[in-house]
Amino acid sequence: MEVRWTILLIIIGTAIVTFIPRVLPLMVLSRMQLPKGVIQWLKHVPVAVMAALVAQELFLSDDKFSLISNKLELLASLPTLAIAILTRSLLGTVLVGLISMMALRYIF
Protein backbone atom coordinates (compact mmCIF):
# COMPACT_ATOMS: atom_id res chain seq x y z
CA MET A 1 0.00 0.00 0.00
CA GLU A 2 2.37 2.70 -1.10
CA VAL A 3 1.73 6.05 -2.67
CA ARG A 4 4.67 7.54 -4.56
CA TRP A 5 5.36 11.28 -4.36
CA THR A 6 5.16 11.92 -8.11
CA ILE A 7 1.86 10.02 -8.37
CA LEU A 8 0.46 11.92 -5.39
CA LEU A 9 1.48 15.19 -7.07
CA ILE A 10 -0.21 14.14 -10.33
CA ILE A 11 -3.40 13.11 -8.54
CA ILE A 12 -3.61 16.33 -6.51
CA GLY A 13 -2.79 18.49 -9.53
CA THR A 14 -5.32 16.84 -11.84
CA ALA A 15 -7.90 16.86 -9.03
CA ILE A 16 -7.55 20.64 -8.53
CA VAL A 17 -7.86 21.50 -12.23
CA THR A 18 -10.93 19.23 -12.43
CA PHE A 19 -12.52 20.55 -9.22
CA ILE A 20 -12.46 24.24 -10.18
CA PRO A 21 -14.50 24.07 -13.42
CA ARG A 22 -16.86 21.63 -11.69
CA VAL A 23 -17.78 23.84 -8.75
CA LEU A 24 -17.20 27.41 -9.96
CA PRO A 25 -20.35 27.89 -12.12
CA LEU A 26 -22.59 26.20 -9.53
CA MET A 27 -21.17 28.36 -6.73
CA VAL A 28 -20.99 31.67 -8.60
CA LEU A 29 -23.64 31.61 -11.35
CA SER A 30 -26.31 30.35 -8.96
CA ARG A 31 -25.77 33.56 -6.94
CA MET A 32 -26.49 35.78 -9.91
CA GLN A 33 -29.53 36.59 -11.98
CA LEU A 34 -28.35 35.41 -15.39
CA PRO A 35 -29.47 37.25 -18.54
CA LYS A 36 -32.33 35.53 -20.33
CA GLY A 37 -30.18 34.85 -23.39
CA VAL A 38 -27.61 32.97 -21.31
CA ILE A 39 -30.29 30.82 -19.66
CA GLN A 40 -31.77 30.12 -23.10
CA TRP A 41 -28.33 29.02 -24.28
CA LEU A 42 -27.68 26.86 -21.21
CA LYS A 43 -30.97 25.02 -21.81
CA HIS A 44 -29.46 23.50 -24.95
CA VAL A 45 -26.29 22.29 -23.22
CA PRO A 46 -27.72 18.94 -21.98
CA VAL A 47 -28.80 17.74 -25.44
CA ALA A 48 -25.63 19.08 -27.09
CA VAL A 49 -23.24 17.46 -24.59
CA MET A 50 -25.05 14.09 -24.50
CA ALA A 51 -25.18 13.96 -28.33
CA ALA A 52 -21.48 14.84 -28.45
CA LEU A 53 -20.67 12.04 -26.00
CA VAL A 54 -22.75 9.58 -28.04
CA ALA A 55 -20.92 10.67 -31.21
CA GLN A 56 -17.54 10.20 -29.55
CA GLU A 57 -18.49 6.68 -28.48
CA LEU A 58 -20.13 5.58 -31.75
CA PHE A 59 -18.23 7.31 -34.54
CA LEU A 60 -14.69 7.74 -33.21
CA SER A 61 -12.18 5.04 -32.52
CA ASP A 62 -8.87 6.10 -30.93
CA ASP A 63 -9.85 9.73 -31.60
CA LYS A 64 -10.24 9.05 -35.34
CA PHE A 65 -13.47 8.94 -37.35
CA SER A 66 -14.12 5.40 -38.50
CA LEU A 67 -17.36 3.66 -39.43
CA ILE A 68 -15.64 0.34 -40.10
CA SER A 69 -13.96 -0.14 -36.72
CA ASN A 70 -17.20 0.93 -35.03
CA LYS A 71 -19.58 -1.19 -37.11
CA LEU A 72 -20.69 -3.41 -34.22
CA GLU A 73 -21.26 -0.39 -31.94
CA LEU A 74 -23.29 1.32 -34.68
CA LEU A 75 -25.38 -1.81 -35.27
CA ALA A 76 -25.97 -2.31 -31.54
CA SER A 77 -27.02 1.32 -31.19
CA LEU A 78 -30.10 0.73 -33.39
CA PRO A 79 -32.06 -1.58 -31.02
CA THR A 80 -30.70 0.47 -28.10
CA LEU A 81 -32.08 3.68 -29.60
CA ALA A 82 -35.41 2.00 -30.40
CA ILE A 83 -35.83 0.77 -26.83
CA ALA A 84 -34.86 4.17 -25.44
CA ILE A 85 -37.55 5.88 -27.55
CA LEU A 86 -40.20 3.23 -26.83
CA THR A 87 -39.65 2.74 -23.08
CA ARG A 88 -37.80 5.91 -21.95
CA SER A 89 -36.20 3.65 -19.36
CA LEU A 90 -32.49 4.16 -18.72
CA LEU A 91 -31.98 0.73 -17.20
CA GLY A 92 -33.90 -0.98 -20.03
CA THR A 93 -31.82 0.89 -22.60
CA VAL A 94 -28.52 -0.12 -20.99
CA LEU A 95 -29.59 -3.77 -20.70
CA VAL A 96 -30.80 -3.99 -24.32
CA GLY A 97 -27.53 -2.32 -25.39
CA LEU A 98 -25.45 -4.91 -23.52
CA ILE A 99 -27.49 -7.84 -24.86
CA SER A 100 -27.35 -6.52 -28.44
CA MET A 101 -23.58 -6.07 -28.22
CA MET A 102 -23.10 -9.51 -26.72
CA ALA A 103 -25.22 -11.08 -29.49
CA LEU A 104 -23.36 -9.19 -32.22
CA ARG A 105 -19.96 -10.24 -30.86
CA TYR A 106 -21.21 -13.82 -30.74
CA ILE A 107 -22.40 -13.72 -34.36
CA PHE A 108 -19.44 -11.83 -35.93
Next chain:
Amino acid sequence: MAQEILDLKENALAKGEESFWKGVKDCVPTLLGYLSIGFAAGVVEKTAGLSIAEITLMCLLLYAGSGQFIAAGMIAMSNPISAIIFTIFFVNLRHFLLSAALAPCFRHLSPWKNMVTGSLLTDETFGVAINQLSNKKFASYKWMLGLNITAYLNWLVANIIGGFFGKWIPNPERFGLDFALPAMFIGLLVIQITSQKRFFVDIMVAVSAIIIVIGVSFIFSGSVGIIVATILGSTIGVMIEKWK
Protein backbone atom coordinates in the same frame (compact mmCIF):
# COMPACT_ATOMS: atom_id res chain seq x y z
CA MET B 1 -42.00 17.11 18.40
CA ALA B 2 -44.03 14.83 16.16
CA GLN B 3 -45.99 17.83 14.94
CA GLU B 4 -42.75 19.66 14.22
CA ILE B 5 -41.44 16.78 12.11
CA LEU B 6 -44.74 16.64 10.27
CA ASP B 7 -44.53 20.38 9.56
CA LEU B 8 -40.98 20.02 8.30
CA LYS B 9 -42.05 17.19 6.05
CA GLU B 10 -44.92 19.17 4.64
CA ASN B 11 -42.62 22.10 4.07
CA ALA B 12 -40.17 19.88 2.24
CA LEU B 13 -42.94 18.38 0.14
CA ALA B 14 -44.28 21.80 -0.75
CA LYS B 15 -40.89 22.79 -2.10
CA GLY B 16 -40.72 19.61 -4.15
CA GLU B 17 -37.88 18.37 -1.99
CA GLU B 18 -36.98 14.79 -2.90
CA SER B 19 -35.27 12.51 -0.43
CA PHE B 20 -31.74 11.17 -0.31
CA TRP B 21 -33.01 7.64 -0.95
CA LYS B 22 -34.96 8.72 -4.02
CA GLY B 23 -31.63 10.04 -5.33
CA VAL B 24 -29.92 6.72 -4.58
CA LYS B 25 -32.74 4.90 -6.39
CA ASP B 26 -32.57 7.20 -9.42
CA CYS B 27 -28.85 6.46 -9.71
CA VAL B 28 -29.39 2.70 -10.10
CA PRO B 29 -29.86 2.66 -13.92
CA THR B 30 -26.39 4.19 -14.37
CA LEU B 31 -24.61 1.79 -12.01
CA LEU B 32 -24.09 -1.01 -14.52
CA GLY B 33 -22.57 1.32 -17.11
CA TYR B 34 -20.10 2.89 -14.73
CA LEU B 35 -19.37 -0.40 -12.97
CA SER B 36 -18.03 -1.85 -16.22
CA ILE B 37 -16.19 1.34 -17.19
CA GLY B 38 -14.79 1.65 -13.66
CA PHE B 39 -13.66 -1.95 -13.80
CA ALA B 40 -11.88 -1.26 -17.09
CA ALA B 41 -10.35 1.91 -15.60
CA GLY B 42 -9.07 -0.13 -12.64
CA VAL B 43 -7.44 -2.62 -15.02
CA VAL B 44 -5.78 0.17 -17.02
CA GLU B 45 -4.58 1.95 -13.85
CA LYS B 46 -3.14 -1.27 -12.47
CA THR B 47 -1.45 -2.00 -15.81
CA ALA B 48 -0.02 1.53 -15.77
CA GLY B 49 1.77 0.56 -12.56
CA LEU B 50 -0.47 2.24 -9.99
CA SER B 51 -0.92 0.59 -6.59
CA ILE B 52 -4.38 -0.06 -5.14
CA ALA B 53 -3.79 2.82 -2.70
CA GLU B 54 -2.97 5.14 -5.61
CA ILE B 55 -6.03 3.96 -7.57
CA THR B 56 -8.21 4.61 -4.50
CA LEU B 57 -6.77 8.10 -4.06
CA MET B 58 -7.27 8.85 -7.75
CA CYS B 59 -10.94 7.82 -7.56
CA LEU B 60 -11.57 9.83 -4.40
CA LEU B 61 -9.83 13.03 -5.54
CA LEU B 62 -9.86 13.13 -9.35
CA TYR B 63 -13.11 11.14 -9.80
CA ALA B 64 -13.43 11.37 -13.58
CA GLY B 65 -14.06 8.55 -16.04
CA SER B 66 -12.18 9.48 -19.17
CA GLY B 67 -9.79 11.62 -17.09
CA GLN B 68 -8.56 8.62 -15.12
CA PHE B 69 -8.04 6.52 -18.25
CA ILE B 70 -5.97 9.28 -19.83
CA ALA B 71 -4.03 10.05 -16.65
CA ALA B 72 -3.16 6.35 -16.25
CA GLY B 73 -2.09 6.12 -19.88
CA MET B 74 0.10 9.20 -19.58
CA ILE B 75 1.65 7.96 -16.32
CA ALA B 76 2.46 4.66 -18.03
CA MET B 77 4.21 6.55 -20.83
CA SER B 78 6.06 8.67 -18.21
CA ASN B 79 4.82 12.03 -19.43
CA PRO B 80 5.92 15.08 -17.41
CA ILE B 81 3.59 15.98 -14.51
CA SER B 82 2.77 19.37 -16.04
CA ALA B 83 1.66 17.78 -19.35
CA ILE B 84 -0.61 15.34 -17.51
CA ILE B 85 -2.25 18.10 -15.44
CA PHE B 86 -2.71 20.30 -18.51
CA THR B 87 -4.29 17.49 -20.54
CA ILE B 88 -6.66 16.50 -17.73
CA PHE B 89 -7.70 20.13 -17.37
CA PHE B 90 -8.85 20.17 -21.01
CA VAL B 91 -10.44 16.73 -20.86
CA ASN B 92 -12.53 17.76 -17.84
CA LEU B 93 -13.31 21.33 -18.91
CA ARG B 94 -16.74 20.24 -20.17
CA HIS B 95 -17.82 20.04 -16.51
CA PHE B 96 -17.76 23.84 -16.56
CA LEU B 97 -20.64 23.81 -19.04
CA LEU B 98 -22.54 21.10 -17.14
CA SER B 99 -22.12 22.99 -13.87
CA ALA B 100 -23.32 26.22 -15.52
CA ALA B 101 -26.35 24.44 -17.00
CA LEU B 102 -27.36 23.19 -13.54
CA ALA B 103 -26.79 26.55 -11.81
CA PRO B 104 -30.24 28.13 -12.47
CA CYS B 105 -31.93 25.30 -10.51
CA PHE B 106 -29.58 25.66 -7.53
CA ARG B 107 -30.14 29.32 -6.70
CA HIS B 108 -31.88 28.54 -3.41
CA LEU B 109 -28.94 26.58 -1.98
CA SER B 110 -25.86 27.87 -0.16
CA PRO B 111 -22.52 28.12 -2.00
CA TRP B 112 -21.15 25.46 0.33
CA LYS B 113 -23.87 22.98 -0.65
CA ASN B 114 -23.39 23.85 -4.31
CA MET B 115 -19.68 23.18 -3.93
CA VAL B 116 -20.45 19.68 -2.64
CA THR B 117 -22.85 19.09 -5.54
CA GLY B 118 -20.38 20.43 -8.09
CA SER B 119 -17.40 18.50 -6.78
CA LEU B 120 -19.20 15.21 -7.53
CA LEU B 121 -20.59 16.24 -10.91
CA THR B 122 -20.14 13.74 -13.74
CA ASP B 123 -21.67 13.23 -17.19
CA GLU B 124 -24.06 10.62 -15.91
CA THR B 125 -25.17 12.29 -12.68
CA PHE B 126 -25.65 15.46 -14.75
CA GLY B 127 -27.76 13.52 -17.26
CA VAL B 128 -29.96 12.02 -14.55
CA ALA B 129 -30.25 15.32 -12.66
CA ILE B 130 -31.15 17.47 -15.66
CA ASN B 131 -33.84 14.97 -16.72
CA GLN B 132 -35.23 15.00 -13.20
CA LEU B 133 -35.17 18.80 -13.12
CA SER B 134 -36.80 19.34 -16.51
CA ASN B 135 -40.25 19.91 -14.98
CA LYS B 136 -39.02 21.59 -11.79
CA LYS B 137 -37.71 24.96 -10.83
CA PHE B 138 -35.58 23.96 -7.86
CA ALA B 139 -33.29 21.03 -7.24
CA SER B 140 -33.33 19.06 -4.01
CA TYR B 141 -29.93 19.02 -2.29
CA LYS B 142 -30.61 15.73 -0.53
CA TRP B 143 -31.72 14.04 -3.75
CA MET B 144 -28.58 15.33 -5.50
CA LEU B 145 -26.43 14.04 -2.63
CA GLY B 146 -28.05 10.58 -2.82
CA LEU B 147 -27.46 10.44 -6.57
CA ASN B 148 -23.88 11.73 -6.38
CA ILE B 149 -22.68 9.63 -3.46
CA THR B 150 -24.09 6.43 -4.98
CA ALA B 151 -22.28 7.12 -8.25
CA TYR B 152 -19.08 8.08 -6.36
CA LEU B 153 -18.97 4.86 -4.28
CA ASN B 154 -19.92 2.72 -7.28
CA TRP B 155 -17.01 4.22 -9.22
CA LEU B 156 -14.54 3.63 -6.38
CA VAL B 157 -15.63 0.02 -5.85
CA ALA B 158 -15.52 -0.71 -9.60
CA ASN B 159 -11.98 0.69 -9.92
CA ILE B 160 -10.70 -1.30 -6.94
CA ILE B 161 -12.27 -4.53 -8.25
CA GLY B 162 -10.67 -3.82 -11.64
CA GLY B 163 -7.31 -3.19 -9.95
CA PHE B 164 -7.48 -6.44 -8.00
CA PHE B 165 -9.07 -8.87 -10.44
CA GLY B 166 -8.37 -7.33 -13.82
CA LYS B 167 -5.63 -9.73 -14.75
CA TRP B 168 -7.90 -12.76 -14.42
CA ILE B 169 -10.55 -11.49 -16.80
CA PRO B 170 -8.73 -11.27 -20.12
CA ASN B 171 -11.58 -10.18 -22.37
CA PRO B 172 -14.49 -8.33 -20.73
CA GLU B 173 -15.59 -7.08 -24.16
CA ARG B 174 -16.96 -10.54 -24.90
CA PHE B 175 -19.88 -9.76 -22.58
CA GLY B 176 -20.68 -6.53 -24.37
CA LEU B 177 -19.76 -4.56 -21.25
CA ASP B 178 -17.88 -1.89 -23.18
CA PHE B 179 -21.18 -0.91 -24.79
CA ALA B 180 -22.77 -0.01 -21.43
CA LEU B 181 -21.44 3.55 -21.58
CA PRO B 182 -22.62 4.49 -25.10
CA ALA B 183 -25.97 2.79 -24.34
CA MET B 184 -26.29 4.94 -21.23
CA PHE B 185 -25.55 8.14 -23.14
CA ILE B 186 -28.09 7.15 -25.82
CA GLY B 187 -30.69 6.58 -23.09
CA LEU B 188 -29.94 9.89 -21.37
CA LEU B 189 -30.09 11.78 -24.68
CA VAL B 190 -33.41 10.23 -25.73
CA ILE B 191 -35.02 10.76 -22.31
CA GLN B 192 -33.83 14.37 -22.34
CA ILE B 193 -35.29 15.03 -25.80
CA THR B 194 -38.60 13.24 -25.19
CA SER B 195 -39.18 15.01 -21.87
CA GLN B 196 -38.73 18.51 -23.28
CA LYS B 197 -41.33 18.36 -26.08
CA ARG B 198 -39.42 20.61 -28.43
CA PHE B 199 -38.31 17.88 -30.77
CA PHE B 200 -37.33 19.91 -33.81
CA VAL B 201 -34.83 22.17 -32.03
CA ASP B 202 -33.46 19.36 -29.87
CA ILE B 203 -32.92 17.01 -32.79
CA MET B 204 -31.20 19.76 -34.76
CA VAL B 205 -28.93 20.49 -31.77
CA ALA B 206 -28.14 16.78 -31.35
CA VAL B 207 -27.41 16.25 -35.06
CA SER B 208 -25.19 19.36 -35.19
CA ALA B 209 -23.28 18.25 -32.09
CA ILE B 210 -22.68 14.81 -33.65
CA ILE B 211 -21.47 16.31 -36.95
CA ILE B 212 -19.22 18.78 -35.10
CA VAL B 213 -17.60 16.02 -32.99
CA ILE B 214 -16.84 14.06 -36.17
CA GLY B 215 -15.62 17.19 -37.98
CA VAL B 216 -13.36 18.34 -35.14
CA SER B 217 -11.82 14.84 -34.87
CA PHE B 218 -10.08 15.44 -38.22
CA ILE B 219 -8.30 18.50 -36.79
CA PHE B 220 -7.84 18.00 -33.06
CA SER B 221 -7.50 14.90 -30.95
CA GLY B 222 -9.06 14.06 -27.62
CA SER B 223 -11.95 15.80 -25.94
CA VAL B 224 -11.67 19.18 -27.67
CA GLY B 225 -14.51 18.01 -29.91
CA ILE B 226 -16.92 17.53 -26.99
CA ILE B 227 -16.39 21.10 -25.78
CA VAL B 228 -16.57 22.65 -29.27
CA ALA B 229 -19.69 20.60 -30.12
CA THR B 230 -21.42 21.59 -26.86
CA ILE B 231 -20.73 25.31 -27.34
CA LEU B 232 -21.59 25.42 -31.06
CA GLY B 233 -24.52 22.99 -30.72
CA SER B 234 -26.14 25.09 -27.98
CA THR B 235 -25.57 28.25 -30.03
CA ILE B 236 -27.24 26.62 -33.05
CA GLY B 237 -30.18 25.76 -30.76
CA VAL B 238 -30.58 29.41 -29.73
CA MET B 239 -30.36 30.53 -33.38
CA ILE B 240 -33.03 28.06 -34.53
CA GLU B 241 -35.35 29.24 -31.76
CA LYS B 242 -34.87 32.85 -32.88
CA TRP B 243 -35.65 32.06 -36.51
CA LYS B 244 -38.83 30.16 -35.75
